[in-house]
Amino acid sequence: xxxxxxxxxxxxxxxxxxxxxxxxxxxxxxxxxxxxxxxxxxxxxxxxxxxxxxxxxxxxxxxxxxxxxxxxxxxxxxxxxxxxxxxxxxxxxxxxxxxxxxxxxxxxxxxxxxxxxxxxxxxxxxxxxxxxxxxxxxxxxxxxxxxxxxxxxxxxxxxxxxxxxxxxxxxxxxxxxxxxxxxxxxxxxxxxxxxxxxxxxxxxxxxxxxxxxxxxxxxxxxxxxxxxxxxxxxxxxxxxxxxxxxxxxxxxxxxxxxxxxxxxxxxxx
Amino acid sequence: xxxxxxxxxxxxxxxxxxxxxxxxxxxxxxxxxxxxxxxxxxxxxxxxxxxxxxxxxxxxxxxxxxxxxxxxxxxxxxxxxxxxxxxxxxxxxxxxxxxxxxxxxxxxxxxxxxxxxxxxxxxxxxxxxxxxxxxxxxxxxxxxxxxxxxxxxxxxxxxxxxxxxxxxxxxxxxxxxxxxxxxxxxxxxxxxxxxxxxxxxxxxxxxxxxxxxxxxxxxxxxxxxxxxxxxxxxxxxxxxxxxxxxxxxxxxxxxxxxxxxxxxxxxxxxxxxxxxxxxxxxxxxxxxxxxxxxxxxxxxxxxxxxxxxxxxxxxxxxxxxxxxxxxxxxxxxxxxxxxxxxxxxxxxxxxxxxxxxxxxxxxxxxxxxxxxxxxxxxxxxxxxxxxxxxxxxxxxxxxxxxxxxxxxxxxxxx
Numbered sequence: 085x086x087x088x089x090x091x092x093x094x095x096x097x098x099x100x101x102x103x104x105x106x107x108x109x110x111x112x113x114x115x116x117x118x119x120x121x122x123x124x125x126x127x128x129x130x131x132x133x134x135x136x137x138x139x140x141x142x143x144x145x146x147x148x149x150x151x152x153x154x155x156x157x158x159x160x161x162x163x164x165x166x167x168x169x170x171x172x173x174x175x176x177x178x179x180x181x182x183x184x185x186x187x188x189x190x191x192x193x194x195x196x197x198x199x200x201x202x203x204x205x206x207x208x209x210x211x212x213x214x215x216x217x218x219x220x221x222x223x224x225x226x227x228x229x230x231x232x233x234x235x236x237x238x239x240x241x242x243x244x245x246x247x248x249x250x251x252x253x254x255x256x257x258x259x260x261x262x263x264x265x266x267x268x269x270x271x272x273x274x275x276x277x278x279x280x281x282x283x284x285x286x287x288x289x290x291x292x293x294x295x296x297x298x299x300x301x302x303x304x305x306x307x308x309x310x311x312x313x314x315x316x317x318x319x320x321x322x323x324x325x326x327x328x329x330x331x332x333x334x335x336x337x338x339x340x341x342x343x344x345x346x347x348x349x350x351x352x353x
Numbered sequence: 354x355x356x357x358x359x360x361x362x363x364x365x366x367x368x369x370x371x372x373x374x375x376x377x378x379x380x381x382x383x384x385x386x387x388x389x390x391x392x393x394x395x396x397x398x399x400x401x402x403x404x405x406x407x408x409x410x411x412x413x414x415x416x417x418x419x420x421x422x423x424x425x426x427x428x429x430x431x432x433x434x435x436x437x438x439x440x441x442x443x444x445x446x447x448x449x450x451x452x453x454x455x456x457x458x459x460x461x462x463x464x465x466x467x468x469x470x471x472x473x474x475x476x477x478x479x480x481x482x483x484x485x486x487x488x489x490x491x492x493x494x495x496x497x498x499x500x501x502x503x504x505x506x507x508x509x510x511x512x513x514x515x516x517x518x519x520x521x522x523x524x525x526x527x528x529x530x531x532x533x534x535x536x537x538x539x540x541x542x543x544x545x546x547x548x549x550x551x552x553x554x555x556x557x558x559x560x561x562x563x564x565x566x567x568x569x570x571x572x573x574x575x576x577x578x579x580x581x582x583x584x585x586x587x588x589x590x591x592x593x594x595x596x597x598x599x600x601x602x603x604x605x606x607x608x609x610x611x612x613x614x615x616x617x618x619x620x621x622x623x624x625x626x627x628x629x630x631x632x633x634x635x636x637x638x639x640x641x642x643x644x645x646x647x648x649x650x651x652x653x654x655x656x657x658x659x660x661x662x663x664x665x666x667x668x669x670x671x672x673x674x675x676x677x678x679x680x681x682x683x684x685x686x687x688x689x690x691x692x693x694x695x696x697x698x699x700x701x702x703x704x705x706x707x708x709x710x711x712x713x714x715x716x717x718x719x720x721x722x723x724x725x726x727x728x729x730x731x732x733x734x735x736x737x738x739x740x741x742x743x744x745x746x747x748x749x750x751x752x753x754x755x756x757x758x759x760x761x762x763x764x765x766x767x
Contacts, residue, residue: 192664266548
């Protein structure tokens with residue numbers, strides 16, 4: 085069983101949603117990312133999404149755009165992302181690690197090369213924002229061949245007719261983007277999230293993680309009541325922007341409040 | 354032979370049903386946009402089959418844009434190069450006068466087509482990106498004409514260097530939104546337009562300005578711009594009784610070039626040259642020649658040649674012409690480049706500036722700096738061909754917008 089599958093099975097058995105946290109690799113520096121990742125785990129994150137910086141992150145809001153540019157200015161590279169991932173895997177053998185980013189940096193050396201590096205580094209899954217199911221050949225077969233999960237995105241505009249195509253070849257979990265928009269801004273209405281998750285659950289056995297616009301423990305708890313996972317990104321990236329090289333402590337404390345909110349659900353249930 | 358031909362192995366049959374031109378093109382967009390892109394494709398197919406759509410498009414082309422644009426024999430420029438060529442050489446040069454269109458460039462052809470599609474799809478708000486401001490002005494113009502609100506995304510740096518066009522857009526009723534992210538130029542304006550669109554897909558239509566972006570944009574922009582090549586064909590047959598021997602057009606994203614080239618792709622005797630902006634030179638890091646100096650990658654919804662580093666990070670483009678200052682190119686050009694059907698050559702800022710002045714002085718036509726990149730290729734191309742050969746240069750826009758840039762480059766105070 086993959087680390088992603090076993091993690092979602094465990095959190096489900098614990099009667100709570102998994103906490104999925106996102107940070108941009110190399111922000112504010114490649115060296116600082118190491119302690120930030122440790123802080124995410126220490127705070128109670130169940131799954132880590134590590135952003136691969138790109139010069140043109142067109143699905144991201146201001147917070148993650150700026151984080152991408154900070155990381156690139158600090159000298160992040162694809163090689164360093166894989167170094168960070170490899171070292172993380174050595175320190176945290178059980179915590180799933182997912183790379184999230186854009187098609188060009190992932191495919192520039194060939195999909196097979198990228199998938200092979202992911203497998204070597206102990207990366208469990210990949211989320212590529214700008215490769216929809218229609219262009220799956222670009223990356224999907226290579227990842228599946230290497231035993232790395234391709235995590236697909238479903239959105240409020242993904243209708244029932246499209247959903248089977250989105251699910252085809254997906255594994256690990258399904259990421260529900262709760263708002264039509266970019267990262268870090270609006271919050272979706274809880275009722276619309278509940279309706280969407282119910283529809284997705286009817287169509288797949290994959291765990292459903294909900295993200296975009298989730299910034300507070302209260303929001304996380306509300307979404308955690310209906311979804312298998314809650315993704316928090318921009319709020320953590322904002323903390324890193326504010327605290328820079330000293331971000332590990334505040335990040336750990338904030339993640340702990342998110343995790344506590346999800347644990348509350350467990351007790352309530 | 355009067356109409357454009359379509360051979361069994363036609364070069365005019367692409368993209369395929371998935372929007373690919375060979376390995377290029379495609380639909381590399383976020384899932385949120387995918388359903389809308391598919392809708393747009395369905396609606397475009399329906400519009401193409403609808404005589405009423407064609408009639409409305411053609412009517413606006415005639416009465417609003419002022420088409421057909423003339424095919425003009427550039428007599429003095431022809432003589433100029435003949436004097437400099439070896440005896441018997443110096444081809445006959447024609448201009449396709451797209452700069453005489455309403456709003457002063459070819460951009461309006463595409464905007465008319467896309468706003469009719471937007472209306473057909475029931476969209477009530479328009480967004481667009483712009484570099485030099487020409488596409489922004491053309492979009493603001495059709496939005497005024499059809500009474501739709503419009504927001505134009507423009508890099509903060511470009512706003513600074515293109516003030517007259519910014520004011521024009523505002524006069525036309527558009528909101529011009531400065532983009533301060535990244536390099537603050539055209540590619541960032543496109544990023545920001547995509548960010549807006551992903552949050553407003555319900556009511557908003559994105560009028561992309563060039564033959565790039567996710568399928569079906571490269572195809573539909575090409576089709577709307579193909580009026581340039583179709584007219585050129587008829588006009589040349591009327592003027593000379595035969596097809597031209599060589600077509601020359603400047604390529605940024607490449608909409609004026611593909612519009613000129615596409616109707617001739619299956620005519621093997623018609624050669625084609627696309628000129629890329631080589632800025633300070635392709636051996637420097639300050640150019641925008643993505644075919645000559647880039648490699649294939651994925652950006653802004655399509656796979657195409659891009660200026661990028663070994664990690665796939667996009668590098669900044671440079672050209673004296675803001676309209677060519679983009680690190681990518683339309684996917685059909687990438688395919689025509691690899692197939693060898695079109696020859697792409699780099700033209701530096703200095704060569705373009707020289708051609709800009711030469712055309713102004715020899716023909717009394719001040720060309721856009723973009724078009725000056727096409728005119729600059731005449732120096733080698735016109736002198737290499739015998740006098741009985743026919744060249745058409747696409748003068749895609751007029752140069753009034755560029756006089757400040759040119760004055761600065763020449764050290765003149767105005």
